[in-house]
Amino acid sequence: MEHGLLVMFLGVAVYMFIESYTFGERAAAFPRFTAGATIVGALLLLFRSYLPGPVQKLVVESDGAFDDVADEELVESDDATGETDAEPEPDEPAADAETATETRYVDLKWLTMHGSQFTAIISLLFVVVSYLIGMLWAAPLFVATYLGVLRRPWYTVVGLSVIAFLLAYSFVLVLGIGIDGGVVLDLGRFL
Amino acid sequence: MTFAEGLGIFFEAVTIAFSWPTIGWIVVGILVGIVIGALPGLGPSLGMAIMLPLTLPLEPVNAIILLVSVYSGAMYGGAIAAILMNAPGTSAAAATTFDGYPMSRRGEALKALSISATASSIAGFFTVITLILLSPVLIEVVLAFQSPEYFLIALLGLAMITVISKGSMVKGLTAGMFGLMITTIGTTSFAVAPRYTFQDQLGFTLNDGISFVAVLIGLFAIAEMFKLAGEKGGISRGKTIMTGSVVPGIKSVLSHPVTLIKSGYIGMLIGAIPGAGSTVSTFVAYGESVRASDDPESFGKGNEVGLIAAESSNNGTIGGSLIPTLSFGIPGSAATAVLLGGLIMHGLRPGPTMFSEQLVTTYSLFVALLVGNVIILFVGLFVITRTSIITRVDTEYIIPIIIVLALVGAYGLRGPSQTWLDIWTVLLLGGIGYYMKMYNYSIIAFVLGVVLGGIAETNLDRSLQLSGGSWSIFVDPLNQPLSFVLVVLIAFLLVGPIIKPYLTKALANR
Numbered sequence: 001m002e003h004g005l006l007v008m009f010l011g012v013a014v015y016m017f018i019e020s021y022t023f024g025e026r027a028a029a030f031p032r033f034t035a036g037a038t039i040v041g042a043l044l045l046l047f048r049s050y051l052p053g054p055v056q057k058l059v060v061e062s063d064g065a066f067d068d069v070a071d072e073e074l075v076e077s078d079d080a081t082g083e084t085d086a087e088p089e090p091d092e093p094a095a096d097a098e099t100a101t102e103t104r105y106v107d108l109k110w111l112t113m114h115g116s117q118f119t120a121i122i123s124l125l126f127v128v129v130s131y132l133i134g135m136l137w138a139a140p141l142f143v144a145t146y147l148g149v150l151r152r153p154w155y156t157v158v159g160l161s162v163i164a165f166l167l168a169y170s171f172v173l174v175l176g177i178g179i180d181g182g183v184v185l186d187l188g189r190f191l
Numbered sequence: 192m193t194f195a196e197g198l199g200i201f202f203e204a205v206t207i208a209f210s211w212p213t214i215g216w217i218v219v220g221i222l223v224g225i226v227i228g229a230l231p232g233l234g235p236s237l238g239m240a241i242m243l244p245l246t247l248p249l250e251p252v253n254a255i256i257l258l259v260s261v262y263s264g265a266m267y268g269g270a271i272a273a274i275l276m277n278a279p280g281t282s283a284a285a286a287t288t289f290d291g292y293p294m295s296r297r298g299e300a301l302k303a304l305s306i307s308a309t310a311s312s313i314a315g316f317f318t319v320i321t322l323i324l325l326s327p328v329l330i331e332v333v334l335a336f337q338s339p340e341y342f343l344i345a346l347l348g349l350a351m352i353t354v355i356s357k358g359s360m361v362k363g364l365t366a367g368m369f370g371l372m373i374t375t376i377g378t379t380s381f382a383v384a385p386r387y388t389f390q391d392q393l394g395f396t397l398n399d400g401i402s403f404v405a406v407l408i409g410l411f412a413i414a415e416m417f418k419l420a421g422e423k424g425g426i427s428r429g430k431t432i433m434t435g436s437v438v439p440g441i442k443s444v445l446s447h448p449v450t451l452i453k454s455g456y457i458g459m460l461i462g463a464i465p466g467a468g469s470t471v472s473t474f475v476a477y478g479e480s481v482r483a484s485d486d487p488e489s490f491g492k493g494n495e496v497g498l499i500a501a502e503s504s505n506n507g508t509i510g511g512s513l514i515p516t517l518s519f520g521i522p523g524s525a526a527t528a529v530l531l532g533g534l535i536m537h538g539l540r541p542g543p544t545m546f547s548e549q550l551v552t553t554y555s556l557f558v559a560l561l562v563g564n565v566i567i568l569f570v571g572l573f574v575i576t577r578t579s580i581i582t583r584v585d586t587e588y589i590i591p592i593i594i595v596l597a598l599v600g601a602y603g604l605r606g607p608s609q610t611w612l613d614i615w616t617v618l619l620l621g622g623i624g625y626y627m628k629m630y631n632y633s634i635i636a637f638v639l640g641v642v643l644g645g646i647a648e649t650n651l652d653r654s655l656q657l658s659g660g661s662w663s664i665f666v667d668p669l670n671q672p673l674s675f676v677l678v679v680l681i682a683f684l685l686v687g688p689i690i691k692p693y694l695t696k697a698l699a700n701r
Binding site for chain 2: 001002004005008009012013016019020023024025026027029030031033034035037038041042044045054055057058059060102103104114115116117118119120123124126127130131135139142143146147150152156160163164167168171174175177178179
């Protein structure tokens with residue numbers, strides 16, 4: 001997946017670098033400089049296994065200035081929490097003290113999904129439903145669906161859905177934003 | 192500026208900080224910050240990012256004071272869960288668990304909490320006083336910087352962050368450059384030239400570019416929630432009984448003035464280094480207290496000195512991290528990167544103006560921090576010691592609420608024509624940020640790029656205009672000595688890790 005991220009960096013940077021030649025000289029200097037640097041960085045990271053030794057070491061992992069101190073202390077931290085602080089492999093997801101925890105899965109009865117994946121999909125649906133009926137009404141629906149799928153007690157589902165509605169409504173009051181209606185349904189008149 | 196003028200401005204700032212509604216925003220910010228810091232998995236940067244849209248209707252000075260109060264409150268709040276549940280609310284509170292949690296387990300939870308509140312507020316107080324006293328010197332330094340130096344200082348900040356923080360330097364630099372690059376979308380301020388606006392491809396144009404606040408919300412709120420959603424263990428099932436008493440905790444802090452002062456200043460010094468942050472400073476201060484102790488074996492088993500060191504350096508970091516943020520626009524941590532975003536969003540530019548035309552705002556910020564530390568002491572001693580339930584909130588309940596706050600907040604950032612662009616930006620950057628975190632790409636470098644892009648480009652353009660388009664303005668030791676020194680520093684930071692093994696080997700062979 002890291003390669004996907006790098007290809008995205010590279011693709012966007014190459015496009016922006018080429019497109020900068022359609023701008024005037026003053027407007028092109030900075031985008032060309034930043035896109036050029038991004039291209040070099042992304043290429044180094046994509047082809048790091050083919051680089052000569054010292055450069056490869058720099059590209060793969062380099063020690064932070066405070067690593068000696070932090071690592072020493074993290075050993076104590078790990079003793080206390082039972083977690084590990086393994087050095088991440090270049091192509092493996094980071095596994096430092098902050099992220100070395102058990103993975104959470106969501107059981108949808110017909111499908112078991114990674115917790116992050118589930119949250120990303122349901123957030124995407126929240127935005128789509130917000131476009132259709134308005135974010136004010138979509139917010140409690142989103143919270144209720146999220147907690148319902150995770151099989152939380154009904155009173156917490158109801159309570160937090162009401163809190164979500166009130167929070168969204170507080171944004172309407174403070175910022176005066178029009179989130180009470182969407183392209184399909186406009187329930188704003190009921191407020 | 193004379194001493195008398197400076198004093199006059201300071202008293203004006205005191206008046207502002209104690210006026211209504213400013214004082215109200217300080218209280219609200221501290222309380223919101225403490226709650227956010229105490230909730231498992233949330234930290235000051237996330238709290239400040241979701242508060243950013245709500246500051247839009249506020250006066251700039253009140254908005255920044257609210258944000259900095261959230262920051263200060265959250266830094267203290269992280270210790271509550273660390274002491275009671277062995278689950279630090281923020282990474283900066285990790286060192287607090289070493290001695291704070293063992294104290295709770297042996298029935299001294301109230302004493303540990305009062306040590307935390309007292310050490311945090313006293314250290315926060317004297318480091319901010321130091322910052323105020325240092326500001327005349329800072330003013331002189333900042334005024335020596337011109338456009339070429341400001342462009343280079345942005346690059347130096349990126350280089351320092353990527354070198355100091357653990358991981359691949361190239362990953363950090365690439366992330367930072369990508370951040371700088373996406374700020375070039377939209378019309379330039381100096382040449383009125385539309386760039387990457389996709390006028391023919393989209394139903395709207397990107398003339399106003401990508402909102403950096405939407406990027407901040409995506410990276411700090413959504414990406415963090417995606418990450419939390421994939422991890423078990425966001426809740427501590429245990430229940431701590433609040434036993435012990437408050438007064439011995441206060442006495443304990445006051446009877447260890449050397450640890451308190453030393454750790455506070457360690458926090459301040461390390462906090463001033465871009466990228467180092469409070470996580471590093473608390474570990475360094477804790478390590479120093481172990482080194483200086485006659486009884487190092489007792490650390491990690493509930494030694495009060497260890498807790499004092501961790502907590503005083505934690506809040507001491509706040510003052511330190513404001514130095515590069517306000518002076519040069521280089522944030523010392525993720526939270527100050529969001530604060531920098533808030534400054535720019537409200538039309539305040541870091542640099543000389545913060546210490547000349549905007550000096551009242553800057554001093555108001557410092558005074559707000561001083562007041563905030565008094566509130567932390569009061570809340571820590573009399574409220575938190577009676578309310579531990581907050582630390583037991585399950586992350587499954589927090590995630591949907593934060594996502595709602597983040598996306599609704601994004602809706603109100605700009606005018607109706609940009610609404611859905613900002614919402615999709617938040618969601619997309621949330622996804623990108625999630626993968627960047629997963630593969631160890633520096634989020635702070637990316638954010639620094641996004642926040643500083645406009646300032647860096649304006650200063651690069653001004654520099655090139657001054658030099659007639661020649662990049663040699665940055666490497667002219669006779670006419671631009673400061674720029675030259677900065678270029679050498681950047682080169683040293685970037686090339687240093689490559690030549691370090693050879694130098695070490697050569698020195699060892701001698």
